[in-house]
Amino acid sequence: MSAFRDSVESLIPSLRRYARxxxxxxxxxxxxxxxxxxxxxxxxxxxxxxxxxxxxxTILTNLNRNRRxxxxxxxxxxxxxxxxxxxxxxxxxxxxxARALAALVxxxxxxxxxxxxxxxxxxxxxxxxxxxxxxxMSRLARARAHVKAYLEGTRPALRSVK
Amino acid sequence: xxxxxxxxxEDELHAYIDNELPAERRGDVEAWLAGHPDDAARVQSWRxxxxxxxxxYDSVADEAVPKRLEIEQLVRQPRPWIYGAMAASLLAFVxxxxxxxxxxxxxASPSTFQHFTGDALDAHRLYVVEVRHPVEVAGxxxxxxxxWLSKRVxxxxxxxxxxxxxxxxxxxxxxxxxEAPAAFFMYESGNGERYTLYTxxxxxxxxxxxxxxxxxDGALFWADKGVGYVLSGPTDKDRLNQVARQVYDQxxxxxx
Numbered sequence: 001m002s003a004f005r006d007s008v009e010s011l012i013p014s015l016r017r018y019a020r021x022x023x024x025x026x027x028x029x030x031x032x033x034x035x036x037x038x039x040x041x042x043x044x045x046x047x048x049x050x051x052x053x054x055x056x057x058t059i060l061t062n063l064n065r066n067r068r069x070x071x072x073x074x075x076x077x078x079x080x081x082x083x084x085x086x087x088x089x090x091x092x093x094x095x096x097x098a099r100a101l102a103a104l105v106x107x108x109x110x111x112x113x114x115x116x117x118x119x120x121x122x123x124x125x126x127x128x129x130x131x132x133x134x135x136x137m138s139r140l141a142r143a144r145a146h147v148k149a150y151l152e153g154t155r156p157a158l159r160s161v162k
Numbered sequence: 163x164x165x166x167x168x169x170x171x172e173d174e175l176h177a178y179i180d181n182e183l184p185a186e187r188r189g190d191v192e193a194w195l196a197g198h199p200d201d202a203a204r205v206q207s208w209r210x211x212x213x214x215x216x217x218x219y220d221s222v223a224d225e226a227v228p229k230r231l232e233i234e235q236l237v238r239q240p241r242p243w244i245y246g247a248m249a250a251s252l253l254a255f256v257x258x259x260x261x262x263x264x265x266x267x268x269x270a271s272p273s274t275f276q277h278f279t280g281d282a283l284d285a286h287r288l289y290v291v292e293v294r295h296p297v298e299v300a301g302x303x304x305x306x307x308x309x310w311l312s313k314r315v316x317x318x319x320x321x322x323x324x325x326x327x328x329x330x331x332x333x334x335x336x337x338x339x340x341e342a343p344a345a346f347f348m349y350e351s352g353n354g355e356r357y358t359l360y361t362x363x364x365x366x367x368x369x370x371x372x373x374x375x376x377x378x379d380g381a382l383f384w385a386d387k388g389v390g391y392v393l394s395g396p397t398d399k400d401r402l403n404q405v406a407r408q409v410y411d412q413x414x415x416x417x418x
Contacts, residue, residue, distance in 0.1 A: 009233045013223035016231070020222045021215065030228055037236050097214040115180055116212045117219060122182050137173050144176070148207050151214075 004044050007052050008037065014118060015056060021113050022064055024098050032067070036060040051124065058128045061110055068106060100150040108143035111136055170194040175201060179208055274366050277340050279374045279383045282360035282392030285337055285346055286379060290356040296348055297333030307334050311345040317389060319361060321347045322412040327405050329357055341365060357395035357405055361413075364390030371406060373399060382406045386413070 015036060019029035036059045040047075047055065101109055107129065114120045114128065115136075122140075126133045170191050177183040178191045195202040229235060289296050299307040304321060312318045314336050321331050329349035337344045339362030347359045366385040374381045380397035383390065384406070391413065393406045 005233050005237075012227050012231055013225075016225070016227070017219050017223040021219045029222075030231060034231055034236070037231060037233070041233070041236055097211075097218050113215070116208075117215045122177075122180070137176060140180075141172060141176055144208055144211065147211055148204075151211070 002044075004047065004052075005041070008040055008056070011053055011056055012037070014053075015060060018057065018113055018118050019060060019064075021098075021101060021117055022060075022109060024102060028067075032060055032063055035063055039063075054120070054124045054128060057114065057118070057120070057124075061128055064110075065106065096151060097147075100147045103150055104143055104146055108139045108146070111139040112143040112147065115140055170198075170201070175205055176208075179205055179212075274364065275369075275372055275374070275383050278362070278364055278366075278390050279372075279381050279392050281340055281344070282358075282383075283374070283376055283379055283381050283394055285344075285360055286358045286381070286394035289335070289346070289348060290358065296356075298335035300333040301331035303333075304331065311336060314343045315345045315362060316342065317363070319345050320412065322359070322409045324349055324357075324405060324408050327408055328352060329405065332356070339363070355396055357393060357402075359409055360392045360394070362390055363388060366390060371403075371410075373402075384410065386410075389413075 012033065015033050016029065019032045019036075020026060023029045023032065036056060039059050040056055101112075104112065110129065111125055114125045115122070120128075122133050122136050126136045129136065168190065174183060174187065174191055178188065183191060195205060299310065301307070301321070308320050311334060321334060324331070328351045330351075332348040332350050334345060334347040337346050337360070339360075342363040344360055344362035346361075349357045349359070351357075364385050366388070368387055369383075369385045371382050371384040374383065375397050378397060379394055380399060380402050381392050381394040382402055383392045385391070391409065393402060393409055395402050395405065
């Protein structure tokens with residue numbers, strides 16, 4: 001295998017972690033990772049140095065944005081009966097942090113996860129999202145404030161996704 | 163410290179815990195936090211948040227990588243068109259394609275419900291407004307309709323009798339489904355309410371009923387032994403559930 005492919009392969013576990021936290025659905029997350037990898041491998045010859053990790057996170061972030069756009073007109077599924085314990089499809093463990101993430105707008109969730117979970121720098125995140133560093137910092141600050149309030153049960157007026 | 167440090171900003175607090183702060187400023191921030199318990203508590207809560215995230219999601223990175231994500235597999239296979247398939251499923255009944263969104267072996271994932279139910283709701287909305295041609299085969303030809311649709315969907319399907327809930331069979335038609343052809347039945351009540359039943363093979367075993375709504379329409383999805391069903395109608399959940407139970411009781415013996 002080429003060095004490029006080896007490097008891509010070594011990043012798969014982190015990409016899966018990010019995708020899972022971003023989408024909170026194991027199947028959708030792995031679909032995203034799969035499509036990210038396919039795109040990256042297809043573009044192998046186009047990749048001329050630079051940070052492979054940031055590039056893969058960029059592809060994944062963009063694919064997820066496209067996915068959400070295409071799903072925007074899909075119906076939102078809810079449980080028919082609230083007391084149905086195994087129908088939720090989410091893992092019971094760590095539900096609170098997952099729910100807190102779900103309440104964030106997409107760009108804030110992405111910034112929060114890239115910085116706090118994946119350990120990327122502000123500059124890298126700015127490049128991934130194609131925004132100035134100041135925007136990354138304000139998104140991060142808002143995301144942290146929302147998640148903190150959510151976990152503490154104070155539930156701020158969260159901005160709805162438009 | 164020989165002079166009082168400059169006040170620390172919110173941005174600097176974030177930069178401090180994210181290791182983005184210039185080294186020469188770290189001491190100032192630490193001194194500030196020692197004298198500002200509110201800020202210190204906030205910084206601490208962000209650290210706890212990071213721990214929660216890692217506790218919840220690091221296990222994903224430790225899992226064995228699924229076979230379909232192995233580089234060797236991906237290099238060998240042509241592009242899977244995952245997102246193409248998603249877009250195509252929106253067009254499925256227009257273009258007549260049956261693109262296998264489920265072909266990669268998803269179990270009863272939320273996306274299965276969403277795609278199946280989305281297709282069914284699209285069909286529901288498209289045809290319930292039809293006055294003259296809501297169906298291809300009228301309910302008066304029930305036997306013919308059932309035989310034809312059973313043959314096309316690949317399992318025995320009977321249009322349920324819903325007279326007990328005040329609904330009369332208008333008729334049915336054949337539609338492309340997410341994976342395989344779908345049978346579509348329309349029912350009407352005395353006051354003009356229309357319900358539709360959409361059924362097709364689904365890569366899903368048996369599931370509980372799930373409710374979805376979009377605009378003025380509600381839908382109940384369930385799957386039984388590899389066959390998916392969506393009952394769509396007005397958003398009255400109780401009424402929809404009542405009708406769905408009738409359908410369920412009559413279809414459970416023929417599924418699969």
